[in-house]
Amino acid sequence: MRSFLLLLIGLACAPALWAAPTAQLSEPVGGWRYHGLLDRSENPQVAYPTPPINRGIQRNRTMIQGQLKALGHMRPPHSLAVNGNPLNLYTDDQGRFARPYAFGAGSNSVEVISAEGQSLKRVQFYEANNLRTPAKIRLVLGWDDPKAELDLHIVTPDGQHAFWARPALSNGGGLDPDGVDGPGPEMFTMTAPLHGTYLVYVNYWGNYGDGGYNFEETSNQNEVITSQITLVLNENTVDEKRETFIVPLRAIGDLLLVKTFNY
Template identity: 85%
Template sequence: MRLFLSLAMTLVWATVAWAEPSAELQEPVGGWRFSGLLDRTENPRVAYPTPPIDRGVQRNRTMIEGQLKAIGTQRGPHTLAVNGNPLNLYTDEQGRFARPYAFGAGSNSVEVRSAEGRSLKRVQFYEANDLRTPARIRVVLGWDDPKAELDLHIITPDGQHAFFAHTALTNGGGLDPDGVDGPGPEMFTMTAPMKGTYLVYVNYWGNFGDGGYNFEEGSNQNEVITSQINLVLNENTVNEKRESFVVPLRAIGDLLLVKTFNY
């Protein structure tokens, strides 16, 4: 009997050990989407769960929700690639995750990749809501330390400053979502940009833990925090251009100019 139980436990362990990592996505789903299809009110709600982050200015944010399976003790960073923009993805003990994103109209994609870079799940969908204008300027910030709080700062050609305390600009630009629980994303979007020079900054604001925000050196997880900033111009058009910048941050208060560009 003991031998039988031992063999059975070995078989179960081997099955778990050799199980292939996989991913599930509850939202968004694939296919043709139109958020106003069943809602004829003046301001139709999107056909996704409402995200908990409520600092931003857009009402069309999507909560990307899912679960990683058979990943063992590894909690990340895996990768959540949204429309080609890679973001570090961390999970809870059950492998679950939820990250906000502000999709535009047209073709959109969400892909979950393992820590080794292998694709685990990919969803493609088309947002047919005319109220969602494609972004002409999109700046996406993500980083690799869930215990650190980084902030995206954008200066527009007319001198306006978009950041966590001033998310909505009068020129149509906006910061949303504003990731407040590490490791992002933070996103700046303009659908009708003014011509001129834009400045992109990243700031190591502080740290985040069980007790909330703090400014204690060493309470972050990584000694060097690696941030990635993706700049996308004319998203989802034949004229789309994108650049990615990897910027290390070491001390609370670091403020770095990442990119100056003209539109």
């Protein structure tokens, strides 16, 4: 009888103990959307946890914000898949997160995936801003260490170099957002690409902690930083093509040529 009563008590408590993890997304809103950058002030909205997103050209940037709940023993990194581009997702102690992204025109999707691979929340929406031209070239960089600072570098066919100190190029290419607090994303887009050869580099610039940026070799979280670079051509069209590259970085100062491609 005692065992039977314990079993009943256990079953009664199970919903609380086994509550399924969930995710809430406050941005972007599902359905049709007609706006781009949400904050046009001189001090744009910040990424989590505190450092300002004060670089990049801030073109069409949107903050994807939300909260993960009832995660139990699940541990980060969780994943944020934006238009199929996977990014590591870290939260605060309450499960809250905010990551910047520059959406293109047309159909877009945002999905939160738990550390166990379970889809927690998916939002589909259509960006109907007629002033926005779809990206013909998009490069997305993310990495798996929130204490490391990685940078995306792009050299275009005319020899111009897009990176954190020169986010906007005269040929229409631009770096935005520029993740300054780890683990990204960093993103480069061109809507009217030049024909020729493009060079894609990733640089392990330094580390980031409570005291700001530093170059201490042991202040990163992971011994090997795993970066992921996704190249998308002709995004949101029937001619869309994509490639993903996994690149390990081990030491501050590492600069690796990830991809050479022609357009």
